[in-house]
Amino acid sequence: MIAYLIKRIAIGLVTLAVASAVVFCVLEIVPGDPALLMLGMNAEPEALAALRDEMGLNQPVLLRYVDWVSGMMVGDFGRSYTYSSPVIDLIAERVLVSLPLALMALFLSTAIALPVGIFSAARRGKAADTMVMGAAQVGVAIPNFWFALLLIYLFAVWLRLVPAGGFPGWGAGVWPAVKALIMPAVALALPQAAILARVTRSAMLEVLGEDYIRTARAKGMPRRIVLWHHALRNALIPVLTILGLQFAFLLAGTIIIENVFYLPGLGRLVFQAITQRDLIVVEGVMMLLVATVVLVNILVDIGYAIVDPRLRTRR
Amino acid sequence: MSLLSIENLSLDIGGTPILKDIDLQIAPGEVLGLVGESGSGKSMTALTVMQLLPEAARARGRVTFDGIDILAAPEDAMCRLRGDDLGMVFQEPMTALNPVKPIGEQVAEGIRWHTGVSRADAEARARAILDRVGLPEAKFPLSRYPHELSGGQRQRVVIAIACALKPKLLIADEPTTALDVVLQAQILDLLRDLVGENRMGLLLISHDLAVVAEMADRVTILRHGAVMESGPTGAVLSARRHPYTRQLAEASTHVPARPRDPSAKPSGPPLLEVRDLTRDYPGRRTGLFQHEKPFRAVDGVSFSLPAGHTAALVGRSGCGKSTLARMILALDRPTAGSVSLMGETLEGKSEAQLRGARRNMQVVFQDPYGSFNPRHRVERLVAEPLHLFDKRPDAGERRERVAQALDDVGLAAADMDKYPHEFSGGQRQRISIARAIITRPKLIVADEPVSALDVSIRAQILDLFADLNQRLGLTYLFITHDLTVARAITDEVMVMDEGRIVERGPTSDVLRHPTTPAAQALVGAAPDLEQALARRLSAERSGSPL
Numbered sequence: 116m117i118a119y120l121i122k123r124i125a126i127g128l129v130t131l132a133v134a135s136a137v138v139f140c141v142l143e144i145v146p147g148d149p150a151l152l153m154l155g156m157n158a159e160p161e162a163l164a165a166l167r168d169e170m171g172l173n174q175p176v177l178l179r180y181v182d183w184v185s186g187m188m189v190g191d192f193g194r195s196y197t198y199s200s201p202v203i204d205l206i207a208e209r210v211l212v213s214l215p216l217a218l219m220a221l222f223l224s225t226a227i228a229l230p231v232g233i234f235s236a237a238r239r240g241k242a243a244d245t246m247v248m249g250a251a252q253v254g255v256a257i258p259n260f261w262f263a264l265l266l267i268y269l270f271a272v273w274l275r276l277v278p279a280g281g282f283p284g285w286g287a288g289v290w291p292a293v294k295a296l297i298m299p300a301v302a303l304a305l306p307q308a309a310i311l312a313r314v315t316r317s318a319m320l321e322v323l324g325e326d327y328i329r330t331a332r333a334k335g336m337p338r339r340i341v342l343w344h345h346a347l348r349n350a351l352i353p354v355l356t357i358l359g360l361q362f363a364f365l366l367a368g369t370i371i372i373e374n375v376f377y378l379p380g381l382g383r384l385v386f387q388a389i390t391q392r393d394l395i396v397v398e399g400v401m402m403l404l405v406a407t408v409v410l411v412n413i414l415v416d417i418g419y420a421i422v423d424p425r426l427r428t429r430r
Numbered sequence: 431m432s433l434l435s436i437e438n439l440s441l442d443i444g445g446t447p448i449l450k451d452i453d454l455q456i457a458p459g460e461v462l463g464l465v466g467e468s469g470s471g472k473s474m475t476a477l478t479v480m481q482l483l484p485e486a487a488r489a490r491g492r493v494t495f496d497g498i499d500i501l502a503a504p505e506d507a508m509c510r511l512r513g514d515d516l517g518m519v520f521q522e523p524m525t526a527l528n529p530v531k532p533i534g535e536q537v538a539e540g541i542r543w544h545t546g547v548s549r550a551d552a553e554a555r556a557r558a559i560l561d562r563v564g565l566p567e568a569k570f571p572l573s574r575y576p577h578e579l580s581g582g583q584r585q586r587v588v589i590a591i592a593c594a595l596k597p598k599l600l601i602a603d604e605p606t607t608a609l610d611v612v613l614q615a616q617i618l619d620l621l622r623d624l625v626g627e628n629r630m631g632l633l634l635i636s637h638d639l640a641v642v643a644e645m646a647d648r649v650t651i652l653r654h655g656a657v658m659e660s661g662p663t664g665a666v667l668s669a670r671r672h673p674y675t676r677q678l679a680e681a682s683t684h685v686p687a688r689p690r691d692p693s694a695k696p697s698g699p700p701l702l703e704v705r706d707l708t709r710d711y712p713g714r715r716t717g718l719f720q721h722e723k724p725f726r727a728v729d730g731v732s733f734s735l736p737a738g739h740t741a742a743l744v745g746r747s748g749c750g751k752s753t754l755a756r757m758i759l760a761l762d763r764p765t766a767g768s769v770s771l772m773g774e775t776l777e778g779k780s781e782a783q784l785r786g787a788r789r790n791m792q793v794v795f796q797d798p799y800g801s802f803n804p805r806h807r808v809e810r811l812v813a814e815p816l817h818l819f820d821k822r823p824d825a826g827e828r829r830e831r832v833a834q835a836l837d838d839v840g841l842a843a844a845d846m847d848k849y850p851h852e853f854s855g856g857q858r859q860r861i862s863i864a865r866a867i868i869t870r871p872k873l874i875v876a877d878e879p880v881s882a883l884d885v886s887i888r889a890q891i892l893d894l895f896a897d898l899n900q901r902l903g904l905t906y907l908f909i910t911h912d913l914t915v916a917r918a919i920t921d922e923v924m925v926m927d928e929g930r931i932v933e934r935g936p937t938s939d940v941l942r943h944p945t946t947p948a949a950q951a952l953v954g955a956a957p958d959l960e961q962a963l964a965r966r967l968s969a970e971r972s973g974s975p976l
Contacts, residue, residue, distance in 0.1 A: 145860065274438075325525065326522055326525040326526045327525065327527055329520065330520065331527045332482055332512065332517040333520075334513035334539065334540035334543070335540055337506070337509050345531075422530060423530055424532075424577070425529060425575070425577045
């Protein structure tokens with residue numbers, strides 16, 4: 116188990132190192148001079164040169180890469196050109212919105228998908244299964260922004276239960292902040308839940324055909340207990356894989372939902388940074404996401420080992 | 431009074447009739463052998479008694495177990511019966527246990543469910559039954575997981591689960607088919623003892639007449655879902671009154687005719703020569719940089735095969751025979767030693783350099799279902815090895831060669847345009863033999879080529895092997911744990927144990943007078959139909975149980 120963990124962590128660190136080089140190189144070769152962009156097209160050549168010098172853009176590429184990486188190690192992600200504030204502060208502020216939102220959505224989608232998937236698998240081919248899976252198909256197909264608009268109309272405009280958008284900040288108290296995140300979380304969670312429910316169902320169906328399920332039934336265990344005690348844990352591996360992928364998406368891929376609900380999240384930060392060629396912000400957010408994905412993958416791997424004893428002793 | 435009574439049982443699944451008017455009875459303490467080939471409805475009969483049939487199944491007739499009408503019993507009544515008075519053991523021990531739960535929990539679960547005792551008490555009882563089936567605490571604590579056990583050990587766990595609450599009836603569906611003969615003998619002994627201890631009834635389902643003759647007091651023979659014959663084992667299997675019974679019994683002891691003088695010494699240089707062949711597998715990692723010491727699967731094996739010779743490599747599962755075969759076929763690299771085919775050494779050669787050798791040696795695998803791509807036509811499947819020729823045959827020539835190969839194995843040339851699923855198991859094994867002989871090889875390595883086949887089909891395939899040996903002068907290396915195959919078709923036997931060849935000699939000598947412990951264990955454990963029947967008959971005549 117220890118060897119397994121060490122190996123996973125080592126793979127994670129290598130991934131981070133490779134990703135940092137790729138992120139840096141890609142942003143290095145995209146066209147657009149950030150200094151020129153800051154000063155505008157009509158800038159004086161002298162002023163431009165001075166700014167490039169100040170921003171360190173004239174230094175050799177390798178040196179700038181080393182500076183950038185060593186800065187990140189101590190929490191210094193550089194300064195944003197457009198916001199004129201440290202990137203780390205910008206990110207921290209946005210993470211306080213995006214992370215709770217992602218966690219809420221993930222929790223919701225799991226809480227919906229697992230029971231639905233199991234229910235459907237247990238009633239394979241019956242009317243209830245067909246209906247639930249039909250609904251899941253629709254859930255996968257509907258774009259989440261359309262769904263978000265529907266939610267706004269229903270709960271904010273018509274029932275007036277929650278605000279239609281915006282984020283008051285955690286300073287305004289926990290409940291108002293959470294309240295502002297409920298609808299975006301639901302809008303994000305439903306399509307994810309639809310996918311997860313289908314994965315859960317097919318994983319359960321596969322496991323339910325296994326010989327050991329028949330052994331458990333021959334032991335006298337009723338169908339319901341076999342489903343929860345024997346089948347579910349074996350079906351969790353593919354479910355965990357999808358959950359890991361979904362969390363990474365929920366953290367940064369939410370730009371449309373952030374726009375619909377007018378939330379100051381990571382997605383909008385990175386979108387604005389790209390349009391304004393604020394490369395240092397883009398790099399910082401990218402690295403944060405890569406680190407999150409690596410961390411989530413390690414957690415998923417640990418989850419695998421908890422679920423499946425065979426992985427704990429594997430070479 | 432009978433414990434289990436099945437009267438006029440008919441079963442259909444989704445409209446397809448599976449069983450027709452089955453009758454059978456089992457008394458307490460009695461062993462009933464249910465014999466039949468695949469598709470005869472043996473397993474479905476068992477699953478009807480357990481009420482674990484597929485959802486589309488409809489059963490009619492009467493099934494009474496211990497006074498309870500099984501077909502009319504509600505599901506929760508069946509849940510109380512299963513695992514308590516009614517236990518079942520399945521064919522495939524490798525997949526019959528839940529991989530994510532420790533064995534103790536899997537045994538104790540049923541005990542707790544049926545008796546409502548505390549976890550500690552259930553575990554104590556699980557411990558006792560595991561000890562009883564031969565898994566002592568010191569080596570097999572309750573916390574072991576299934577993947578840490580071998581096939582035979584797992585089958586013991588499954589038996590422990592089924593027998594934990596001393597069932598009145600145990601149903602064992604091909605319980606030893608997936609095990610080697612030595613393990614088979616141990617498991618059969620265990621089942622026999624459990625029957626004796628508790629006056630348990632045993633419904634033993636098997637395709638193997640020798641196993642049934644050794645175990646069963648009475649036998650019922652099924653074919654196409656109907657009972658052909660039933661009665662006391664010795665009488666039924668030796669009188670062979672019913673034509674199907676006779677066919678089964680003859681097929682299971684069938685020896686193909688090989689009209690060749692076995693004393694004729696083959697001359698010329700050996701076709702295959704294996705010298706000091708060794709294969710190590712790296713040991714398991716125990717720390718970051720530490721490994722257990724390497725596992726030696728094959729240990730300094732040397733032998734040679736003259737052309738036209740037929741040899742068997744026999745041994746228990748895990749003795750290294752398949753690893754040895756893979757190295758002979760140049761599918762695995764030896765750690766040390768050499769293999770040469772027709773004087774040409776194989777190791778250290780690139781794939782391109784091996785093409786000549788690959789033309790001259792081909793392989794036939796055990797499973798005729800798994801070894802074909804289901805989406806290719808037979809023509810393409812059989813023609814596959816033709817890429818080994820330096821000059822590829824054109825389309826017309828290719829069809830001609832495929833037609834010839836199909837003809838050689840007793841199939842029609844027209845079969846080449848069909849897909850594998852259109853053939854039965856025996857026909858598929860013929861196709862895989864056609865694929866092996868299409869390059870006109872000198873050596874065929876056959877890895878358990880008839881183990882997955884029913885007895886009558888198996889007799890035909892053995893005839894085919896013998897015939898091809900005569901007509902094409904093929905040399906065979908049969909890899910098998912089944913001594914009847916070795917006896918039927920080979921000139922010579924090599925017994926393998928823990929990576930070494932421990933005994934070697936003419937087949938009849940080795941099987942009649944094995945000298946090493948490993949060979950003696952194999953021969954002693956192999957069930958023998960004639961001997962078992964002789965014992966049965968004398969017991970039945972004197973009226974005393976065995």
